[in-house]
Amino acid sequence: MDKELSSEDLEKLPERLNAKKKDFPEWMSQVLALAKIIDNRYAVKSMFVWMPYGYDMMLRIKKFWDEEFKKNGIKETYFPLMVPVEYAEQNESWWAGFKDEGFWAGTKNEQEFIIRPTGEPAMYPMFKLWIRGKSDLPLRIYETVFSYRYETKQTRPLIRDREIGPWYEIHTCHATKEEAEKEIEIAKQMNDKVWDFIGVKPLLVKKPKWECFPGAEGALEYYTLMPNGKVLENGSLNNLGQAYAKKFNIKFLDSDGKEKYVWQTCTGNGERYLSAVISQHGDDFGLVIPPNIAPIEVVIIPIFRGKNSEKILEKAKEYERRLKDFRVEIDNSEKSVGSKFYENELKGIPIRIELGEKEIEEKEVTIFLRNIRKRIKIKEKDIEKEIKKYLIKIQEEMLEKSKKILENSIREAKNTEELRKIFKERKIAKIYWCEEGDCYDKIKALEEGMDLFGSDIKESKEGDCLICKKKTKNKAFVANSY
RNA sequence: GGGGUUAUGGUCUAGCUUGGUACGAUUCGCGCUUAGGGAGCGCGCGACCCCGGUUCAAAUCCGGGUAACCCCA
Numbered sequence A: 001m002d003k004e005l006s007s008e009d010l011e012k013l014p015e016r017l018n019a020k021k022k023d024f025p026e027w028m029s030q031v032l033a034l035a036k037i038i039d040n041r042y043a044v045k046s047m048f049v050w051m052p053y054g055y056d057m058m059l060r061i062k063k064f065w066d067e068e069f070k071k072n073g074i075k076e077t078y079f080p081l082m083v084p085v086e087y088a089e090q091n092e093s094w095w096a097g098f099k100d101e102g103f104w105a106g107t108k109n110e111q112e113f114i115i116r117p118t119g120e121p122a123m124y125p126m127f128k129l130w131i132r133g134k135s136d137l138p139l140r141i142y143e144t145v146f147s148y149r150y151e152t153k154q155t156r157p158l159i160r161d162r163e164i165g166p167w168y169e170i171h172t173c174h175a176t177k178e179e180a181e182k183e184i185e186i187a188k189q190m191n192d193k194v195w196d197f198i199g200v201k202p203l204l205v206k207k208p209k210w211e212c213f214p215g216a217e218g219a220l221e222y223y224t225l226m227p228n229g230k231v232l233e234n235g236s237l238n239n240l241g242q243a244y245a246k247k248f249n250i251k252f253l254d255s256d257g258k259e260k261y262v263w264q265t266c267t268g269n270g271e272r273y274l275s276a277v278i279s280q281h282g283d284d285f286g287l288v289i290p291p292n293i294a295p296i297e298v299v300i301i302p303i304f305r306g307k308n309s310e311k312i313l314e315k316a317k318e319y320e321r322r323l324k325d326f327r328v329e330i331d332n333s334e335k336s337v338g339s340k341f342y343e344n345e346l347k348g349i350p351i352r353i354e355l356g357e358k359e360i361e362e363k364e365v366t367i368f369l370r371n372i373r374k375r376i377k378i379k380e381k382d383i384e385k386e387i388k389k390y391l392i393k394i395q396e397e398m399l400e401k402s403k404k405i406l407e408n409s410i411r412e413a414k415n416t417e418e419l420r421k422i423f424k425e426r427k428i429a430k431i432y433w434c435e436e437g438d439c440y441d442k443i444k445a446l447e448e449g450m451d452l453f454g455s456d457i458k459e460s461k462e463g464d465c466l467i468c469k470k471k472t473k474n475k476a477f478v479a480n481s482y
Numbered sequence B: 001g002g003g004g005u006u007a008u009g010g011u012c013u014a015g016c017u018u019g020g021u022a023c024g025a026u027u028c029g030c031g032c033u034u035a036g037g038g039a040g041c042g043c044g045c046g047a048c049c050c051c052g053g054u055u056c057a058a059a060u061c062c063g064g065g066u067a068a069c070c071c072c073a
Helices: A007-022 A024-034 A052-071 A092-098 A120-130 A177-198 A243-248 A271-281 A309-322 A337-346 A357-362 A380-409 A416-424 A437-444
Strands: A082-084 A103-106 A111-115 A139-148 A163-174 A203-206 A218-225 A231-241 A251-253 A259-261 A263-269 A298-302 A328-330 A351-355 A364-369 A374-379 A410-412 A428-432 A450-456 A475-480
Touching: A024 A271, A052 A139, A052 A163, A052 A177, A052 A271, A092 A120, A120 A163, A120 A243, A163 A177, A163 A271, A177 A218, A177 A231, A177 A263, A177 A271, A218 A271, A218 A380, A218 A450, A231 A243, A231 A271, A231 A450, A231 A475, A243 A263, A271 A380, A298 A309, A298 A337, A309 A328, A309 A351, A309 A357, A309 A380, A337 A351, A351 A357, A351 A380, A357 A364, A364 A380, A374 A380, A380 A410, A416 A428, A416 A475, A437 A450
Parallel strands: A298 A328, A298 A351, A410 A428
Antiparallel strands: A082 A111, A103 A111, A139 A163, A163 A263, A203 A218, A203 A450, A218 A231, A231 A263, A251 A259, A351 A364, A364 A374, A428 A475, A450 A475
16 A cells, blocks of 8 residues: 555566456555555555545546436435434434444543444435424435444444545435335435446345334445455445434424424445446456546557657647646656656556657557456548547447456355355355345354445345245345455 | 564665664656656765663663554454
């Protein structure tokens, strides 16, 4: 993490990054530092500095979800960072889980607030004030914030942090259960769009009941596959039912004259989107950034020779003007050409234009496509059209690649032997599971680290539970999880 | 929760056994030369985690602290 680009690093870079499959945490740590996504040297454990290059990508993802939520009528808000203990205590099971994992704040002599570990205890007491009658519903808002948890497990940048974010939380309140269910469907559609936008295909599963908030109706959770075969929770869609409404006393007067508790949903995700992009698409040469979120889509490298530098630089500027619809940068620094090549590959810039004497003479443009690491030549006169075409193509190819990664990772297991084998191959096993806790525990006990992390959201043909042989239409996914 | 390892310029390191203020590389800055896959030379900036002890003298030995990393539950 705390390394900069030295020549020794450069020599070993392909080797180090080659560790992507062998030692994914090390690869991730190297690439985050070398490509200047974050700087982890900040002296508070598991809190780091977002560097401009990394934060730019993160904000492009945020901008996309902002627009998506706005289109769907969900309004952006902001709630305070400090949460009074009296708010937090209103939901005792939530409080039991978070009071030890909270950071506390207050005056020098007295700690009186908890720093937001999640949004609920800040938001829901206000919901109680805002909601009186049916006309106040539905309430549909979100905030994009950082949250704070004193994680005791091993922390990893962008995967498990003590300062978590930026992430959004959408919280909604509805008059009926059906409306809340529809809201989950909307949330799912919005999330799927974000995933497409960033070029990653996640796996959406239904969580076992006992892993949802106590009293909730249910939860869906996205998971993404990491190169070491572990799955990472990556965005949850919680149908809270009336569980929280009862704790926070959020009621409305219905048209039948009766007071009723509201039906709530909450969904959220954030920086883990970026960790999925980086880990799935990166390779031995560094990052591969999908054009949609790339801070620079096209880099132009002028290759000078002798006295012709002015002519070439002028041509580079001409290309920059012609490509003004894209995020273009000329790298005119005094580094050697090869060094620039390696650097912009490390940074994952989707397209590089190599511009030298040859290209000018031949009226051709040499472009290098980062995702497949191939050079091709295009006609200079078609440069705008061609660059646009290839950026779209790269974006599509990356999503396609991610879909294949997921497809190739899921294997059916009919018995515990097959399940063990798939687990050891670091793939995701798909099994019949009766949805009972006993069988769940037995499956998790089969191998160290084995986790049944959720069920297929679609029903399957009837089959036998892997453990108890009871008939079921439910299929579950099993893998090592973060 | 239990155990282990480490702490030296921005980064990576040598020195510690045997006490004498720190080797080297790289980054960064300046200059010149270079330029189609990690360029070269010269000059320059820059460090012993913190507190205490032993000693004429501590990066080095001793005690305590702090932090990070790794392994196991």
